[in-house]
Amino acid sequence: MNADLRALLMTIDWDVMTPKLLAYASYRIARFGGGAAIRQKISDYVQEAIKLLFEGTRRFEGDEEALFRFLCGVVDSLISHDMDKTRRRGKHLSLAHSRSDDAAQDEIYADLLTSPDDPEEDLVLRNRFGAFLSSLENRGLRRYALQRAADDGATSEELADALSTSVEDIRNMDRRLRRRRAQW
Amino acid sequence: MSNLEDEIGEFWNKSIEEIEKDLREAGLDVQPTLEAVGRLLRRLHHLGRVIVIGAHGMTAGSKAA
Numbered sequence: 001m002n003a004d005l006r007a008l009l010m011t012i013d014w015d016v017m018t019p020k021l022l023a024y025a026s027y028r029i030a031r032f033g034g035g036a037a038i039r040q041k042i043s044d045y046v047q048e049a050i051k052l053l054f055e056g057t058r059r060f061e062g063d064e065e066a067l068f069r070f071l072c073g074v075v076d077s078l079i080s081h082d083m084d085k086t087r088r089r090g091k092h093l094s095l096a097h098s099r100s101d102d103a104a105q106d107e108i109y110a111d112l113l114t115s116p117d118d119p120e121e122d123l124v125l126r127n128r129f130g131a132f133l134s135s136l137e138n139r140g141l142r143r144y145a146l147q148r149a150a151d152d153g154a155t156s157e158e159l160a161d162a163l164s165t166s167v168e169d170i171r172n173m174d175r176r177l178r179r180r181r182a183q184w
Numbered sequence: 185m186s187n188l189e190d191e192i193g194e195f196w197n198k199s200i201e202e203i204e205k206d207l208r209e210a211g212l213d214v215q216p217t218l219e220a221v222g223r224l225l226r227r228l229h230h231l232g233r234v235i236v237i238g239a240h241g242m243t244a245g246s247k248a249a
Contacts, residue, residue: 043217
């Protein structure tokens with residue numbers, strides 16, 4: 001952290017800055033058309049933006065107003081990232097609803113591979129995920145693992161609905177996947 | 185200046201009373217976030233990333249003093 005930023009941060013009244021960021025985040029979520037799940041994370045977006053500033057993950061230079069604008073930009077990008085993820089999840093769930101063939105699964109997989117947030121980090125994760133998938137001999141379990149990854153954050157009920165199976169089946173497959181991951 | 189920059193400017197220029205009114209209308213309680221930010225800043229302070237502690241009841245400057 002440079003000396004200018006350090007000096008600026010000494011003057012910030014977070015009791016004023018924080019509510020302003022919260023109000024801005026709420027306004028932007030409404031503008032983006034975010035649902036209840038996104039709204040529940042308003043406080044997290046504000047905290048994460050502040051954390052990123054202090055960690056130096058996002059660099060900043062300027063005065064107090066510039067700092068507010070900067071933090072608003074970070075909040076925006078965090079919300080937008082989650083909104084994209086939610087939209088992808090909705091798309092995958094509806095794809096699984098409409099078709100349960102291999103082509104649908106391939107489409108989901110292709111989408112997973114082409115929508116990285118951080119290409120470099122994702123490449124490692126995708127390679128590991130691909131290797132893990134290949135290690136699953138059971139085709140049903142492999143398809144389920146793919147669906148689970150595509151619908152990160154989906155509840156067991158949502159997955160059961162999308163895959164036309166019971167919640168108990170989903171829980172069983174989750175247990176099997178956890179065992180396989182532990183062995184892998 | 186873009187629309188978004190104008191919008192951010194409006195939030196920046198609002199008084200704390202106006203902001204609190206906005207938050208009440210949105211059904212948001214600011215207190216838990218203030219407390220969480222306070223905890224975050226204290227944690228960062230311990231990690232040596234912040235030399236002052238701000239939020240929740242006092243400004244960064246007054247706490248440092």
